[in-house]
Amino acid sequence: MRHSTKKAAVAAWLRMLFAEREIFLRSDGKVRFVRITSRMQVLAAAIVGAALLVWAAATLAMAWNQLLVSGERAAMDAKARTISAQATKVDAYKRSVGDIAADLDRRQDMLDDMVRSQFGGAGWKGAVVGKDDQGAPAAPKDAPKKISSALPGAPQLRALEVRQSHFARQLAALVDTRAAKVEAAIRSFGLDPAQIAARTAKQAQGGPYIPWNTASQDNDPAFLSLAASLARLNALEFGLVSIPSGQPTGSPMLTSSYGYRSDPFTGAPAFHAGVDFPGIYGQSILAAAAGRVSYVGGRQGYGNVVEVDHGNGIMTRYAHLSRFGVRVGQDVARGQAIARMGSTGRSTGTHLHFEVRVNGAPINPRRFLEARQDVLQVQQVAKSRIANVRIRNVGA
Secondary structure, X not given: OHHHHHHHHHHHHHHHHOOOEEEEEEEOOEEEEEEEOHHHHHHHHHHXXXXXXXXXXXXXXXXXXXXXXXXXXXXXXXXXXXXXXXXXXXXXXXXXXXXHHHHHHHHHHHHHHHHHHHHOOOOOOOOOOOOOOOOOOOOOOOOOOOOOOOOOOHHHHHHHHHHXXXXXXXXXXXXXXXXXXXXXXXXXXXXXXXXXXXXXXOOOOOOOOOOOOOOOOOOOHHHHHHHHHHHHHHHHHHHHHOOOOOOOOOOOOOOEOOEEEEOOOOOOEEEEOOEEEEOOOOOEEXXXXXXXXXXXXXXXXXXXXXEEEEEOOEEEEEEOEEEEOOOOOOEEOOOOEEEEEXXXXXXXXXXXXXXXXXXXXXXXXXHHHOOXXXXXXXXXXXXXXXXXXXXXXXXX
16 A cells, blocks of 8 residues: 555656646747647656766776776786896896805915915825715815805805815815925024014015905905915915025035134134135135125125125125125025135135024024935925916016
């Protein structure tokens, strides 16, 4: 009953809304009217409603499409950002790998250079690289891990790093063995290796101050230990090379030894600070070791004298000369002629008075003139290595 009442009310409302209407038009004194029926009104309303529906549907569709496009664009932007981030990460990885590879190359170049300078062009043949069960050197516990496992190719780079560190340790062991031989050779001359090395290390040095960049340089304990071993060996070898061991003249015999003797003029006991070599007037006098001429001239009792500073507090003196062949400040090589034999000063005849002084005090030259063959061989190896390093530095 209520439903039919509502239906009747709606029908009455529609009849009232779309009631038939007449529109009167007056033109040129004439009156006309246009009748608009209920059906025409309903039809017009339907057309307008349909048009509104179509417009609303189109608007909604456009809004929906815009929403979809915005979502797709946001997704594409997100993907682009992700790809860009990945590309940046890959570039960073590449740079990291490149930097590490460059560091390893520099380390290898340094090792090669050390092998050539310490053991000659034939390279390092005396050591056997220790390996673990997998055939690669076992990494020491204190070996720094500079290479992240996240980097591409990290296992291969890490393996190379470990092998280089292992190689450096073995090379340091060989360097220490050589240093021990040099120490023994220095002791054979009656000198203290520690003092010789300390004096050599304090010799003239210089250059611009360039701070050590610990972020980019290698702090591998194996390489730091190798550097320390090499520095110690260099100081010892430079000191050994400065020790006189060559004959100052061609005469093999000594007419007077070092120590207490009867003075040739008074016959009274006297101290003789060197050894005497007989010879022919004008005979060549040779430098007993490489050094720099520190004095040329006369000294009371010695006559004409040439003194050569060999560094590390070691000086050789050549006295009773007839003629000089060098000047003060001149560098001389072992075996180079520096003067001529004579009989100037307090002398009874033609001969060479030869002294070796350490820190100003005379010591027995015999230990230098009668060095054992094995000591001379160690000294010759040191001379060859130092000469090789100097030549390579000049050519660099």
